[in-house]
Amino acid sequence: MHGICALCKDETNLKESHLIPKFVGKWLKRTSATGYLRDMKNINKRQQDIFKEYLLCHNCEILFSGWEKLFSEQIFLPSLDKEQYISSYSEWLSKFCASLSWRTLIYIKQQNNDFNDESEYFLKQTHQAEAHLRNFLLGNTSNLDQYEQHIFPLSKIEKPPESLNFPPNINRYFLRSIGIDVLTGDKDIYTFTKLPTFLIIGIISSKYSKQMRASRVALKQGTLRPSNLVMPEYLLGYMKDKAREIQVTVSGISEDQSNKVYETVISNLDKSADSKSFEAMMHDYNIFGDKIFK
Numbered sequence: 001m002h003g004i005c006a007l008c009k010d011e012t013n014l015k016e017s018h019l020i021p022k023f024v025g026k027w028l029k030r031t032s033a034t035g036y037l038r039d040m041k042n043i044n045k046r047q048q049d050i051f052k053e054y055l056l057c058h059n060c061e062i063l064f065s066g067w068e069k070l071f072s073e074q075i076f077l078p079s080l081d082k083e084q085y086i087s088s089y090s091e092w093l094s095k096f097c098a099s100l101s102w103r104t105l106i107y108i109k110q111q112n113n114d115f116n117d118e119s120e121y122f123l124k125q126t127h128q129a130e131a132h133l134r135n136f137l138l139g140n141t142s143n144l145d146q147y148e149q150h151i152f153p154l155s156k157i158e159k160p161p162e163s164l165n166f167p168p169n170i171n172r173y174f175l176r177s178i179g180i181d182v183l184t185g186d187k188d189i190y191t192f193t194k195l196p197t198f199l200i201i202g203i204i205s206s207k208y209s210k211q212m213r214a215s216r217v218a219l220k221q222g223t224l225r226p227s228n229l230v231m232p233e234y235l236l237g238y239m240k241d242k243a244r245e246i247q248v249t250v251s252g253i254s255e256d257q258s259n260k261v262y263e264t265v266i267s268n269l270d271k272s273a274d275s276k277s278f279e280a281m282m283h284d285y286n287i288f289g290d291k292i293f294k
Contacts, residue, residue: 101202
């Protein structure tokens with residue numbers, strides 16, 4: 001497809017770019033009980049890949065893929081496949097996170113009338129964030145300024161307080177789901193990029209940045225480790241709502257597709273029982289019992 005690259009602004013042939021990196025979709029398929037993916041927008045159709053959009057030119061796609069490879073090899077796969085939860089990183093991680101936040105902002109803006117229905121404050125803040133992240137990714141500036149990138153590891157939940165009122169698919173949501181959005185509350189604006197077991201939050205405007213310091217990705221180097229991280233309460237509320245939405249959508253799968261899932265699982269019980277999707281379901285079952293089937 002011929003067009004203008006959203007990053008470098010060159011007019012050239014555009015590639016189909018993954019909004020969520022390709023390695024995530026490959027891991028989800030490899031660790032699924034069925035070997036297939038399903039999009040919540042079309043639950044009754046099996047998918048072979050996660051969503052793509054004509055967004056970047058070849059050179060910018062290569063730029064992003066370098067950071068994605070490092071995150072996949074040094075953080076994502078060691079954490080999810082080998083349970084190695086402490087990882088050292090260098091300047092590539094801030095680039096990787098910023099690339100996700102920028103893609104999320106660009107796509108959500110396109111899907112929502114260029115934010116023309118939002119307030120002047122929202123338009124100004126998101127426009128400035130988009131421009132600054134773009135310059136950071138292109139190497140035109142070496143600092144993120146107020147547009148900090150934050151990573152929250154989302155480990156399995158075993159004994160949550162009842163007061164948190166988690167939905168019965170919360171582990172499957174934390175450990176298996178993907179999603180992107182731009183969230184706003186009062187004067188706070190965040191990009192929200194959900195990977196399996198990791199949440200990347202990009203600050204556009206926030207009064208909580210000091211409290212969130214422990215989750216901030218350093219520009220040069222640092223260590224990523226599970227700890228008592230602080231996020232705005234409504235971000236957790238948003239994730240609980242998204243988990244409930246998924247639960248409702250999945251419950252509406254057709255009888256035909258439900259039978260296909262059953263047949264696939266039964267035909268290879270050993271693979272299904274060893275899968276990460278079954279493991280996540282069992283984490284939920286250990287908390288909520290038969291409620292996970294309702």
